[in-house]
Amino acid sequence: MIKFVPEPHLLDSPRGRDWPRLPAPPVAGRETRPPATAEVVVVGAGPAGLAVTSALWHHGVRDVVVIDRDGRPCGRFFDRIDRLGQRVLRSPYEHHPGVEGYRDCELVDFARLHWARLTPVERREIRMSQAGHRSVVPVDVFEAYCAHLAASHHVGEKTWRGEVREVLPAADAVTVHAGAFTVTARHVVLCLGEERRPAPDSWWGGGPTPPGTSYWDEPAPDGGRQIVVGAGLTAAHLITNALSAGREVHWVLRDPGERYQCADVNSTFFRPEGRKRFDSVGWADRLALMNQFRRASIMFEFQPLLRQAEADGRLVVYRGETVARIATGVGGTVTVRLASGRRIAADHAVLALGTAPSIGDGLLPAELVGERDGWPALDERTLVFERAPRVSAVGAATAMVLGPAARNIDGHRVATTRAAAAIAAAVREESPVRTLREAVGV
Ligand SMILES: Cc1cc2nc3c(=O)[nH]c(=O)nc-3n(C[C@H](O)[C@H](O)[C@H](O)COP(=O)(O)OP(=O)(O)OC[C@H]3O[C@@H](n4cnc5c(N)ncnc54)[C@H](O)[C@@H]3O)c2cc1C
Incomplete structure (x- = not known):
């Protein structure tokens, strides 16, 4: 790509x-x-x-x-x-x-x-x-x-x-x-x-987000320590915005590495020959092509920025980690418990789980x-x-x-x-x- x-x-x-x-x-x-x-x-x-x-x-x-x-x-x-x-x-x-x-x-x-x-x-x-x-x-x-x-x-x-x-x-x-x-x-x-893709019910028992947690396309408060969950471009935008506002950010991503996934696809699929390649195969192959070619963004502008922030300690990245539970404590602190047992506490958590x-x-x-x-x-x-x-x-x-x-x-x-x-x-x-x-x- x-x-x-x-x-x-x-x-x-x-x-x-x-x-x-x-x-x-x-x-x-x-x-x-x-x-x-x-x-x-x-x-x-x-x-x-x-x-x-x-x-x-x-x-x-x-x-x-x-x-x-x-x-x-x-x-x-x-x-x-x-x-x-x-x-x-x-x-x-x-x-x-x-x-x-x-x-x-x-x-x-x-x-x-x-x-x-x-x-x-x-x-x-x-x-x-x-x-x-x-x-x-x-x-x-x-x-x-x-x-x-x-x-x-x-x-x-x-x-x-x-x-x-x-x-x-x-x-x-x-x-x-x-x-x-x-x-x-x-x-x-x-x-x-x-x-937007909703969070699994198991994260807080289903229903509306708990206080201090929101989805990426909802208004979120300014200031304080922020947790961002998700590996895509939306997450990268949210993190970049929070970092430039001087916030400390904790980033949880399921994959072992960043992918900045977004709606970008292999450019051949925008042309007749790419569509033909899709047209000429059966259902199972189409499903495979869909997964294979909706991968990383072709715009990698976030990578250097976020790597630098991680090196400076302004961004903490939890690679290969999944969320097990999200809860709001006394005083409004949000705690995200990871499947590995690690806990992250912050003022706000934003979920960018795709669409x-x-x-x-x-x-x-x-x-x-x-x-x-x-x-x-x-x-x-x-x-x-x-x-x-x-x-x-x-x-x-x-x-x-x-x-x-x-x-x-x-x-x-x-x-x-x-x-x-x-x-x-x-x-x-x-x-x-x-x-x-x-x-x-x-
Ligand atoms: C942040 C962001 C940036 C993107 N940038 C690009 C880009 O640069 N280039 C690109 O090609 N794609 C981009 N995309 C993908 C992009 O979403 C789509 O290309 C485009 O928005 C899809 O247009 P649409 O009309 O299909 O969907 P939408 O723009 O989502 O429009 C669908 C509309 O239908 C309405 N609707 C849905 N259900 C109902 C209902 N039951 N009753 C009444 N109304 C309903 C919705 O409210 C919405 O207004 C981006 C996506 C996001 C989230």
């Missing part, structure tokens, strides 16, 4: 600049409800949902309702990134949620349009990208680009805040229950992303998901659920069809191309027959 060690100055892009925005109607509504019917409901407005809705717009499918817990396009994605203080993306300029094949303004075009707002370092990275080299994308540019995509494809005004609890397919339509409202659609696309793809279980009836080894049964050509052909998936849930890159932004673009074209074809075929209102009798 190629290792890319970005120099520290590349990672310091400014955040929160004011970007010119296309005039667009406001985001649909946080308090109000969407129409009761739509041609298509997209669940999840992250980069995947944004890509699908934009692609459907190009296909002429405009009667779309997007439902997201947060109610704004890509809200969770940027909340998570900002929580970790990340200023640049892990993926290069070519990986963006724009629509394939429609001559849209792509991420690199957008960045060039706003040249005057970029720092000299950011401009040099664009030139690197144009010359075909690996380049670093500022989060600021990516966020402004997502806002541009949402405005230019009318996604914001179709996005409604709601937690989808049930997706019930019938022969002619699919009913989506989202707490305060219900929408019936001909087709539903699940763009659910990934949820798991949401595959539609808990929303669709289990028999329709067809779960196998944690993955749904999807049609390889259209990405519809084999047992619920009016429901499709885009994003991480498609990884056993498209390969490990499905969990990254560029993989969403490949999935979007397949899923949106199939839905648009089905809508065109169905529309002349009878309207959705007639089909569902409302």
